[in-house]
Amino acid sequence: MRFIVSLIDPATFVLAIVAGLAVVAMMVQVSLDVVMDVLFGTPVPATLTLVAGYYMPLITFLPLAFVERLESHISVEVMTQFFPARGQKHLHGWIFLFCCIVCGMLTYATWIEAVDKFHIGSFSIERGIKIVNWPVRFAAPAGYGLLCLLFLLKFIAYLAGASMHPDTRNRLDIFKNDGGPNE
Amino acid sequence: AGPVVAKDLRYAVGLPESSYNFDAAVAFSEELAETTDLDVKVFGMSLLGLNEIPGGIRDGLADIGYTLFPYFPAEFSELNLPANLSMLATSGTPAQNAGPAMIGASMEYIMLNCPDCQEQLKSLNTVYLSGGAAVDYGLVCNTPVRSIEDIAGKRVRTGTPDMGRFIEYYGGTQVALSGNEIYDALSTGNVDCSTNSPENLTGLRYIEVVDSITHLMPGSMFSGLGTANMNRDTWAGLTEDERRAVMEAGGRLALNAWEILKERNEAGLAAMEDEGKEVIQISEDDKAKITAFVEQDYPVVTAQFAEQYGLENVEAKAEMIKGLVEKWKGLTNEVDGADIQAFSDLYVQEIYSKIDTSTYGLE
Amino acid sequence: MTNVEIGLTGLAVLIILIGLRVPIAIALFSVPFAGIYAMFGWRPALGALKVIPYDFAASWELSSIPMFLLMGYLAYHTGITAGLFDAARVWLARLPGGLAIASIFGASGFAAVTGSSVATAAAMGKIAVPEMQRHGYDPRLSTGTVAAAGTIGALIPPSILLILYGIIAEVPINKLFLGGAGVGLLSAFAYVLVVIIWVKLRPDVAPRSDESHTMRERLTMLRKVLPALLLAFMVFGGLFAGLFTPTEAGAVGAALCTLIAAGQRKLTMRNFRISVGEAFATTSALLFIVIGANLLARFVALSGVDAYIADVVAAVSSSTVLFLLGIVTIYLVLGMFLEPTGAMIITLPIVLPVASTLGVNELWFGIFLAKILEVGMITPPIGLNVFVLKNVVDRSISLGTIFKGTTWFLVADMLVLVTIVLVPAFVLLLPGLL
Numbered sequence: 001m002r003f004i005v006s007l008i009d010p011a012t013f014v015l016a017i018v019a020g021l022a023v024v025a026m027m028v029q030v031s032l033d034v035v036m037d038v039l040f041g042t043p044v045p046a047t048l049t050l051v052a053g054y055y056m057p058l059i060t061f062l063p064l065a066f067v068e069r070l071e072s073h074i075s076v077e078v079m080t081q082f083f084p085a086r087g088q089k090h091l092h093g094w095i096f097l098f099c100c101i102v103c104g105m106l107t108y109a110t111w112i113e114a115v116d117k118f119h120i121g122s123f124s125i126e127r128g129i130k131i132v133n134w135p136v137r138f139a140a141p142a143g144y145g146l147l148c149l150l151f152l153l154k155f156i157a158y159l160a161g162a163s164m165h166p167d168t169r170n171r172l173d174i175f176k177n178d179g180g181p182n183e
Numbered sequence: 184a185g186p187v188v189a190k191d192l193r194y195a196v197g198l199p200e201s202s203y204n205f206d207a208a209v210a211f212s213e214e215l216a217e218t219t220d221l222d223v224k225v226f227g228m229s230l231l232g233l234n235e236i237p238g239g240i241r242d243g244l245a246d247i248g249y250t251l252f253p254y255f256p257a258e259f260s261e262l263n264l265p266a267n268l269s270m271l272a273t274s275g276t277p278a279q280n281a282g283p284a285m286i287g288a289s290m291e292y293i294m295l296n297c298p299d300c301q302e303q304l305k306s307l308n309t310v311y312l313s314g315g316a317a318v319d320y321g322l323v324c325n326t327p328v329r330s331i332e333d334i335a336g337k338r339v340r341t342g343t344p345d346m347g348r349f350i351e352y353y354g355g356t357q358v359a360l361s362g363n364e365i366y367d368a369l370s371t372g373n374v375d376c377s378t379n380s381p382e383n384l385t386g387l388r389y390i391e392v393v394d395s396i397t398h399l400m401p402g403s404m405f406s407g408l409g410t411a412n413m414n415r416d417t418w419a420g421l422t423e424d425e426r427r428a429v430m431e432a433g434g435r436l437a438l439n440a441w442e443i444l445k446e447r448n449e450a451g452l453a454a455m456e457d458e459g460k461e462v463i464q465i466s467e468d469d470k471a472k473i474t475a476f477v478e479q480d481y482p483v484v485t486a487q488f489a490e491q492y493g494l495e496n497v498e499a500k501a502e503m504i505k506g507l508v509e510k511w512k513g514l515t516n517e518v519d520g521a522d523i524q525a526f527s528d529l530y531v532q533e534i535y536s537k538i539d540t541s542t543y544g545l546e
Numbered sequence: 547m548t549n550v551e552i553g554l555t556g557l558a559v560l561i562i563l564i565g566l567r568v569p570i571a572i573a574l575f576s577v578p579f580a581g582i583y584a585m586f587g588w589r590p591a592l593g594a595l596k597v598i599p600y601d602f603a604a605s606w607e608l609s610s611i612p613m614f615l616l617m618g619y620l621a622y623h624t625g626i627t628a629g630l631f632d633a634a635r636v637w638l639a640r641l642p643g644g645l646a647i648a649s650i651f652g653a654s655g656f657a658a659v660t661g662s663s664v665a666t667a668a669a670m671g672k673i674a675v676p677e678m679q680r681h682g683y684d685p686r687l688s689t690g691t692v693a694a695a696g697t698i699g700a701l702i703p704p705s706i707l708l709i710l711y712g713i714i715a716e717v718p719i720n721k722l723f724l725g726g727a728g729v730g731l732l733s734a735f736a737y738v739l740v741v742i743i744w745v746k747l748r749p750d751v752a753p754r755s756d757e758s759h760t761m762r763e764r765l766t767m768l769r770k771v772l773p774a775l776l777l778a779f780m781v782f783g784g785l786f787a788g789l790f791t792p793t794e795a796g797a798v799g800a801a802l803c804t805l806i807a808a809g810q811r812k813l814t815m816r817n818f819r820i821s822v823g824e825a826f827a828t829t830s831a832l833l834f835i836v837i838g839a840n841l842l843a844r845f846v847a848l849s850g851v852d853a854y855i856a857d858v859v860a861a862v863s864s865s866t867v868l869f870l871l872g873i874v875t876i877y878l879v880l881g882m883f884l885e886p887t888g889a890m891i892i893t894l895p896i897v898l899p900v901a902s903t904l905g906v907n908e909l910w911f912g913i914f915l916a917k918i919l920e921v922g923m924i925t926p927p928i929g930l931n932v933f934v935l936k937n938v939v940d941r942s943i944s945l946g947t948i949f950k951g952t953t954w955f956l957v958a959d960m961l962v963l964v965t966i967v968l969v970p971a972f973v974l975l976l977p978g979l980l
């Protein structure tokens with residue numbers, strides 16, 4: 001399992017890096033926009049469009065697999081804790097298949113839409129500036145698709161009797177916090 | 184033929200139920216309930232948001248919807264051209280009823296004279312049945328604009344590109360804000376003005392946070408509307424009589440919306456005066472300056488549509504729209520402003536009667 | 547099956563899926579998809595997945611979430627907030643549950659900047675909960691306090707929820723804002739009481755510091771608070787001066803936080819990187835759920851379940867009191883599943899006419915509604931504030947612990963609701979001065 005996950009972790013890492021860059025770019029651009037506007041009356045062009053049409057989809061969709069690798073997608077453990085351990089394990093395993101199917105649907109749907117927008121060449125216009133926005137459409141199938149793959153791998157791991165929670169130190173750790181504030 | 188079963192249709196407005204567009208949609212539904220077996224259920228914001236409506240119509244989440252073309256510059260690039268030229272209707276040759284004139288011109292252009300528009304609509308699995316116009320835009324301000332020169336140095340939020348260029352032409356700064364933010368931005372002084380219909384003073388409650396409205400500056404309108412865009416499969420499933428009924432009801436929907444808006448605009452201005460806030464009327468001098476702006480803006484629009492929107496034969500298309508606007512100014516100037524039926528008859532006579540409901544939106 | 551039956555079945559299936567430990571977002575996506583398929587077929591069902599997630603995410607307003615999260619994480623990791631809590635500890639040492647009370651005030655301040663309770667809960671969760679943990683507070687107290695205090699975010703202006711109500715119900719928004727401020731402060735006060743009573747009854751949940759501090763120490767501590775105060779002053783000041791909008795405030799706040807930390811030489815590549823990572827991971831996990839909840843709201847509207855429930859209530863509400871009881875019931879049930887704006891959009895058109903027929907004051911009703919809808923943010927199974935906290939706090943704290951922690955605050959919320967029914971002046975007094 002460690003081996004299989006190591007196959008898709010690089011992709012997870014790359015998508016997470018892009019999402020991280022989007023967060024920083026958003027902070028810098030919006031702040032610059034405010035400063036330029038207040039000081040010189042010349043806001044940074046296309047800020048609203050870039051934030052809504054670029055940064056937000058990147059931040060929303062790209063880290064989905066990263067979040068699952070940290071096991072931070074939220075679920076409720078109220079009822080199942082009373083199930084016997086074996087039952088819990090099987091339930092857990094088959095839920096991975098269910099998750100994989102749902103994410104597969106999402107990947108398929110958003111992929112069709114992204115291809116459609118690519119053919120249309122969709123763009124938006126802010127203050128006379130044309131900003132092509134179809135490329136970001138592919139963030140949705142990329143994020144859902146990788147998550148779908150990860151769920152599939154976890155399901156295979158369950159069938160094979162391997163650990164479904166491989167936790168290896170790897171490059172994803174650069175975004176992980178392992179302590180309190182470092183004063 | 185099988186037994187007559189009422190067909191349930193879903194109309195997505197994408198705006199709150201307090202909006203005049205919702206009222207007009209309800210009237211549309213009532214008319215069809217009387218004249219056909221179609222049962223149209225009207226949804227406010229609960230079914231689809233404005234930015235989801237074309238996709239929702241394409242895939243049949245809604246059967247009919249209220250579509251704002253400028254939200255989708257690429258998807259509706261062809262239909263955005265008349266929308267971007269709507270200042271032709273409010274400048275130059277005087278129009279008594281600029282709204283119905285622009286609706287007529289847009290519909291005649293899109294439905295009868297623009298094969299590229301129809302091609303685009305088909306690719307979105309959509310049939311266009313009627314236009315629309317939100318009219319009489321003015322400057323809603325927390326620091327008054329008494330003449331066109333006062334625009335210089337002001338920070339203004341605009342809803343359409345043509346008004347944005349107008350503001351910049353006279354030395355103001357266009358500020359990009361989402362619709363939800365305008366109230367707060369006017370309230371904190373983050374923007375000085377916003378271009379809106381007087382209706383928004385009460386409808387969106389801007390009256391609470393502004394000091395003045397400069398009525399009819401620039402007096403332009405928002406006409407990039409398909410008020411009854413329909414899913415093609417739903418359209419194909421209707422009988423020819425039903426298609427004709429829906430189409431003509433669509434035209435009246437656009438007119439009803441315009442009429443309700445006119446009333447609410449009056450009420451908005453009256454409310455401003457009641458509150459002791461300033462209603463500034465535009466001078467003849469400034470009207471001439473707006474016309475001058477529109478004349479120099481025309482080549483800007485055509486260039487933008489050729490270069491950025493990627494349209495072909497833009498010059499010819501724009502000239503045709505210009506001609507249709509003149510034609511419709513003439514036709515609608517003959518009608519008394521309150522006579523919705525007379526406008527509706529004009530639409531039937533000049534446009535809808537020329538549509539073949541056995542082929543339109545089907546092939 | 548009729549559409550209403552499909553809708554009700556869908557909600558039942560949703561509860562089962564969540565109970566079986568299916569990730570909440572996955573459960574929220576699967577039910578509307580299957581439900582729309584059952585009602586209208588394949589193309590609309592797929593269409594909902596094609597259109598709604600992307601268009602929902604591509605939003606300028608939502609951008610305040612990652613930005614406020616980034617600000618919160620930066621403030622935490624660079625130690626800016628630790629100073630604040632050291633000072634609170636020293637100054638409030640004698641007060642039972644002093645840190646929890648300080649976080650309620652902190653959340654109220656934050657609420658005045660953000661329009662949403664999720665953003666408030668996210669930022670305060672990162673700032674306040676770890677500090678309370680460090681001082682030995684029971685996790686139920688620390689997280690319950692912050693989850694509940696977050697709900698103040700949509701009551702104290704600016705508030706997206708109240709703007710929406712004002713437009714739909716045609717009620718002056720500035721009056722709604724003043725009414726919201728009144729109830730927001732009343733809620734904050736009620737939460738403070740909950741903390742004090744809780745700690746009085748069970749002193750072990752918030753160990754009282756036995757340190758004693760000289761005045762000199764206290765004044766020294768005050769210096770450590772300066773960076774946090776500077777940050778708050780600039781964010782609030784800029785907002786009220788009209789230099790930026792509430793949405794922009796998050797980004798400006800994060801940038802200022804970075805600059806302040808850099809000025810104090812506390813900014814490192816490592817803590818910046820981790821803050822960014824936590825900001826995008828939390829945003830993504832949260833929006834995954836919010837988008838699913840949004841999809842569910844469309845399914846509820848399409849199936850007509852909303853109108854069905856309202857009809858049932860309208861049938862039994864012959865008097866204003868019964869009506870209000872019915873409203874509380876509906877919204878507590880809807881609030882279990884839907885986020886406030888979704889719930890408001892789908893139900894207001896049905897509920898509002900009944901309210902005005904019964905002569906309920908519309909301004910008062912808006913605040914009442916906002917308050918109940920915000921209660922839904924901390925009720926199981928879908929409590930967005932609780933989810934966001936689960937994501938920002940130490941992972942050893944379970945979702946169940948946080949929900950348990952909110953219980954007493956829910957009781958306080960119910961009392962606040964009763965109070966504003968009995969004494970409408972809490973809502974109407976401030977707007978009346980306008």
Ligand code: NA
Pocket residue numbers: 656657658659660661662698699700701702703704705
């Ligand atoms: Na707020």
Ligand code: NA
Pocket residue numbers: 881882883884921922923924925926927928929930
């Ligand atoms: Na809830």
